[in-house]
Amino acid sequence: MDIKVPTLLIDKEKCRKNIKKMFEKATKAKATLRPHFKTHHSAIVASWYRELGINQCTVSSVSMANYFAKHGWKDITIAFPYNPLESVEINALAGKIDLSILLESNESAIHARENLKNKVGYFIKIDVGTLRTGIDHKNEDLINNIISTLGKELDFRGFLAHAGHTYGAGTIENIQWIFDQAEKMLVPLRERFGGILSYGDTPSCSIIEDLSTYDELRPGNFVFYDWMQHEIGSCTVNEIAVCLASPVTAIHPERSEVVIYGGAVHLSKDSLSTKNGTCFGKVVELTANGWNTSLIGNVNRISQEHGIIKLSENFISDVKVGDIIGVIPVHSCLAADIQGHYLSTNGERIEKLSKT
Amino acid sequence: MDIKVPTLLIDKEKCRKNIKKMFEKATKAKATLRPHFKTHHSAIVASWYRELGINQCTVSSVSMANYFAKHGWKDITIAFPYNPLESVEINALAGKIDLSILLESNESAIHARENLKNKVGYFIKIDVGTLRTGIDHKNEDLINNIISTLGKELDFRGFLAHAGHTYGAGTIENIQWIFDQAEKMLVPLRERFGGILSYGDTPSCSIIEDLSTYDELRPGNFVFYDWMQHEIGSCTVNEIAVCLASPVTAIHPERSEVVIYGGAVHLSKDSLSTKNGTCFGKVVELTANGWNTSLIGNVNRISQEHGIIKLSENFISDVKVGDIIGVIPVHSCLAADIQGHYLSTNGERIEKLSKT
Numbered sequence: 001m002d003i004k005v006p007t008l009l010i011d012k013e014k015c016r017k018n019i020k021k022m023f024e025k026a027t028k029a030k031a032t033l034r035p036h037f038k039t040h041h042s043a044i045v046a047s048w049y050r051e052l053g054i055n056q057c058t059v060s061s062v063s064m065a066n067y068f069a070k071h072g073w074k075d076i077t078i079a080f081p082y083n084p085l086e087s088v089e090i091n092a093l094a095g096k097i098d099l100s101i102l103l104e105s106n107e108s109a110i111h112a113r114e115n116l117k118n119k120v121g122y123f124i125k126i127d128v129g130t131l132r133t134g135i136d137h138k139n140e141d142l143i144n145n146i147i148s149t150l151g152k153e154l155d156f157r158g159f160l161a162h163a164g165h166t167y168g169a170g171t172i173e174n175i176q177w178i179f180d181q182a183e184k185m186l187v188p189l190r191e192r193f194g195g196i197l198s199y200g201d202t203p204s205c206s207i208i209e210d211l212s213t214y215d216e217l218r219p220g221n222f223v224f225y226d227w228m229q230h231e232i233g234s235c236t237v238n239e240i241a242v243c244l245a246s247p248v249t250a251i252h253p254e255r256s257e258v259v260i261y262g263g264a265v266h267l268s269k270d271s272l273s274t275k276n277g278t279c280f281g282k283v284v285e286l287t288a289n290g291w292n293t294s295l296i297g298n299v300n301r302i303s304q305e306h307g308i309i310k311l312s313e314n315f316i317s318d319v320k321v322g323d324i325i326g327v328i329p330v331h332s333c334l335a336a337d338i339q340g341h342y343l344s345t346n347g348e349r350i351e352k353l354s355k356t
Numbered sequence: 357m358d359i360k361v362p363t364l365l366i367d368k369e370k371c372r373k374n375i376k377k378m379f380e381k382a383t384k385a386k387a388t389l390r391p392h393f394k395t396h397h398s399a400i401v402a403s404w405y406r407e408l409g410i411n412q413c414t415v416s417s418v419s420m421a422n423y424f425a426k427h428g429w430k431d432i433t434i435a436f437p438y439n440p441l442e443s444v445e446i447n448a449l450a451g452k453i454d455l456s457i458l459l460e461s462n463e464s465a466i467h468a469r470e471n472l473k474n475k476v477g478y479f480i481k482i483d484v485g486t487l488r489t490g491i492d493h494k495n496e497d498l499i500n501n502i503i504s505t506l507g508k509e510l511d512f513r514g515f516l517a518h519a520g521h522t523y524g525a526g527t528i529e530n531i532q533w534i535f536d537q538a539e540k541m542l543v544p545l546r547e548r549f550g551g552i553l554s555y556g557d558t559p560s561c562s563i564i565e566d567l568s569t570y571d572e573l574r575p576g577n578f579v580f581y582d583w584m585q586h587e588i589g590s591c592t593v594n595e596i597a598v599c600l601a602s603p604v605t606a607i608h609p610e611r612s613e614v615v616i617y618g619g620a621v622h623l624s625k626d627s628l629s630t631k632n633g634t635c636f637g638k639v640v641e642l643t644a645n646g647w648n649t650s651l652i653g654n655v656n657r658i659s660q661e662h663g664i665i666k667l668s669e670n671f672i673s674d675v676k677v678g679d680i681i682g683v684i685p686v687h688s689c690l691a692a693d694i695q696g697h698y699l700s701t702n703g704e705r706i707e708k709l710s711k712t
Contacts, residue, residue, distance in 0.1 A: 081606045082605070084678040249438070261437075264626070265690065304416065304689055305417065321463055324441075340710070354712060
């Protein structure tokens with residue numbers, strides 16, 4: 001591989017395995033897998049889902065929805081609260097594909113009814129404890145209001161929830177507890193109002209054995225996974241499918257540190273607290289067609305373009321300026337978002353949606 | 357302004373004032389201002405420096421150097437350790453402009469001598485206590501080695517230092533202490549080996565009164581400033597020249613919170629610890645041609661596309677979904693890096709280098 005600058009490597013076979021495993025789990029649960037594409041923003045990565053017959057996806061912005069629609073995706077949910085400022089763009093896209101949006105207030109429902117003339121589906125967002133967006137499941141008055149505001153103007157699809165608080169849950173038992181609580185909130189809503197239940201987040205979908213409560217599952221991160229997911233218990237090290245190839249540009253044996261070309265503009269500033277301090281990525285050795293899964297160090301400090309890694313004496317004596325080492329990102333969604341493109345471990349350039 | 361999605365606003369007049377103030381300070385110190393352009397990556401922003409006759413700049417990557425060279429910058433220092441893997445690109449660019457690189461090991465010096473055939477200048481990077489890159493100032497053997505390795509093959513420019521540890525210094529007294537220490541390390545090197553002393557970092561260049569020790573100053577962030585610089589003491593709130601215009605997409609009065617379309621992919625995950633918890637940005641009200649400088653809240657939590665803001669009762673009762681509010685970034689360099697473009701407060705689109 002002809003790598004000269006920090007480059008996000010993608011192991012296609014690991015991605016395909018991750019997709020297949022999640023697809024089989026969803027199929028066993030009789031749920032539709034509607035993967036979230038905010039993790040990769042790439043029509044090429046998206047095509048690996050289609051190989052299994054997955055034709056529906058989730059995105060988090062209108063521009064992402066337009067990008068995937070242009071690449072043949074005809075059934076898309078924008079899992080972000082309806083942005084009235086983009087109603088023209090949403091309406092235009094709804095004229096071309098089967099589009100669903102998220103609503104959580106009567107004001108937004110009225111705006112959507114007045115401004116979306118093409119057929120649009122909608123989900124009511126329920127907060128299952130993340131305290132980010134969504135309606136309290138007990139607020140049936142508001143749910144009734146939204147449904148009656150929209151009448152037959154928009155197509156009621158059901159209830160959508162994202163248990164983002166699984167990321168900080170700490171233990172698998174806590175993730176199970178969150179899952180059980182969410183079930184208790186959501187199932188009665190389906191019984192009372194109809195529609196489907198759409199549920200998300202990679203930790204729940206990876207860890208919980210039986211997902212059959214839900215009609216639809218929307219995990220995203222699982223295609224790549226990352227070190228945070230490994231710490232949560234969602235994946236093994238071997239299932240992590242992304243790694244930042246990072247040139248070594250300085251070596252400081254006097255403090256057992258190596259400086260890589262690979263910083264916050266390549267990995268993001270997402271970090272984990274460990275007993276050895278803050279970790280911005282796990283260091284591995286690259287191989288001819290990927291990377292070893294033995295961990296040899298942490299990215300301990302990070303600035304805009306630099307990463308600083310503490311290495312054991314064993315390793316540091318072998319490293320030279322101009323070598324390339326691998327860094328498994330703490331959070332692959334953010335590390336992927338800031339790349340212009342990816343490189344597969346067999347040397348193919350993988351294009352993605354770029355910011356303009 | 358026709359804003360529909362998170363958009364980084366730039367107040368051109370504030371930028372121009374910031375540039376003028378720093379330029380006058382450098383001129384008074386009889387130092388050349390060689391601003392770091394990693395903060396904005398934009399030929400348009402760069403043109404505002406040129407209005408004052410500033411014709412030299414600093415960048416942190418070869419691609420950035422190529423971009424600015426294409427836009428007429430003929431005197432560029434790449435202030436990042438020489439990356440041997442990019443020697444072909446560096447050599448090609450050195451054939452077109454006056455280019456300087458950074459060296460800190462004899463191995464890199466040998467590689468540069470063997471591979472850079474066009475005239476290239478070099479600085480020796482000195483660590484003044486940041487413990488990121490650079491040689492210990494007492495290591496005169498290594499300095500001698502590098503200079504004699506390169507002989508007349510490359511053009512010795514002097515010593516370069518970046519006191520990045522000012523960012524965490526906590527008080528202005530500590531920044532002064534760091535400055536004084538660096539002076540004691542660097543001045544003897546100039547006396548002994550010749551060349552110029554090039555010094556960087558926005559906190560030092562903003563706060564220290566007398567910069568006349570140095571021949572060249574390389575601050576970058578000062579053109580925009582940000583909340584971190586305000587906390588350090590580098591700028592007033594009114595000098596901060598960037599603000600993320602963020603649509604409100606959900607309101608939760610029951611917990612005094614507003615959810616904006618504006619998350620880690622717009623602001624970065626850089627944060628500050630405050631007595632009220634973590635802060636990912638300071639919230640302000642937008643005006644017809646910019647933003648108010650009274651602060652009305654913090655971005656308290658952040659995920660990929662969402663920011664969550666606690667607002668006082670006063671403000672929350674006035675906010676509606678579809679409103680746009682402003683967020684002053686904690687770290688403008690990272691917030692700027694992840695944009696596709698900027699918007700000036702008078703409505704002009706400002707292009708920048710995009711990642712491909």
